[in-house]
Amino acid sequence: MDQPLTENAQIVKVQLGILVHLQEQDEKINYRRNQMKNLKGKIEAEDERLREQRDVLDGRKRELEQLRKERHGVELSFKEKQALIQKLGGQLFEVKTNEAYNALASEIKQHKQENSLLEERALEMMMAEDDLLAGIAQAEKALAEEEQRGAALKDEIQREISRWEKEIEDLQTQWKSSSQEVKPVYLERYCRLRDAKGGRAVVKIENDVCDGCRMAIRPQAVIELQKYRELLCCDNCARILYVE
Numbered sequence: 701m702d703q704p705l706t707e708n709a710q711i712v713k714v715q716l717g718i719l720v721h722l723q724e725q726d727e728k729i730n731y732r733r734n735q736m737k738n739l740k741g742k743i744e745a746e747d748e749r750l751r752e753q754r755d756v757l758d759g760r761k762r763e764l765e766q767l768r769k770e771r772h773g774v775e776l777s778f779k780e781k782q783a784l785i786q787k788l789g790g791q792l793f794e795v796k797t798n799e800a801y802n803a804l805a806s807e808i809k810q811h812k813q814e815n816s817l818l819e820e821r822a823l824e825m826m827m828a829e830d831d832l833l834a835g836i837a838q839a840e841k842a843l844a845e846e847e848q849r850g851a852a853l854k855d856e857i858q859r860e861i862s863r864w865e866k867e868i869e870d871l872q873t874q875w876k877s878s879s880q881e882v883k884p885v886y887l888e889r890y891c892r893l894r895d896a897k898g899g900r901a902v903v904k905i906e907n908d909v910c911d912g913c914r915m916a917i918r919p920q921a922v923i924e925l926q927k928y929r930e931l932l933c934c935d936n937c938a939r940i941l942y943v944e
C-alpha cells in the first residue's frame with residue numbers, strides 16, 4: 701500500500717480524480733437546473749393565481765350582464781302594461797253600464813298593482829347592478845395591481861433564471877474541457893452510470909462501505925483500489941469507487 705505507484709497507476713489515479721471533478725461539476729449543473737425548475741414553477745403558480753382572479757372577475761361581469769338583461773325584460777313588461785292601462789283607461793268613457801264600468805276599473809286597478817310591483821322589482825335590480833358594478837370596479841383595480849406586481853415578480857424570477865442558465869453554460873464548457881482529459885472508455889462508463897444512477901457514478905469508500913449503496917466492500921477490494929491498476933466498481937451497485 702505504501703509502495704510508490706507505477707506510472708500506469710498514476711494515470712488511473714489522475715483519471716479517477718478527473719471523474720470525481722466531473723461529477724462535482726455535474727452536481728453543480730443539476731443543482732442549478734433544479735433551481736431553474738423551481739423558479740419556472742413559481743412563474744406558473746403566479747400565472748395560475750392571476751388566471752383564477754381573472755376568472756372570478758369574468759364571472760361577475762357575466763352576472764351583471766344577465767341581471768341587466770332581466771331588468772330590461774321587466775321594464776319592457778312595465779311599458780306594455782302601462783300602454784294597456786292607458787288604453788283601458790280610454791275605454792272607461794265608452795262603456796254603457798255600471799257593471800261593465802266597474803269590471804273595467806277593477807281590471808285597470810289590478811294592472812296598476814302589478815305594474816307597481818314590476819317597478820319595484822326593476823328598482824331593486826338596478827340597485828343590485830350598482831352593487832355588482834362597484835364590486836367589479838374594485839376587483840378590476842385589485843387585479844390590475846396584482847398583474848403589475850406579478851409582472852415585476854416574473855421579471856425578477858426571469859432574471860434569476862437567466863443567471864442560472866449562464867452558470868450552467870459555463871459549467872458545461874468547463875465540463876467538456878475536463879472531459880477531454882479522460883479516456884473515452886472511462887468517460888463513457890461514467891456518463892452511463894451517472895444517467896442510470898440518478899447522478900452518482902463515482903462514490904467514496906468510507907469505513908469499508910460503498911457510499912453509493914451502503915454495502916460493505918471486501919477489504920481485498922479496498923487494497924486493490926489503492927493500487928490503481930484499473931477503475932474498480934462496487935460489486936453491488938456497479939458505481940466507480942474511490943478512496944480519499
Ligand SMILES: [Zn+2]
Nearest residue numbers: 910913934937
Ligand atoms: Zn455500491
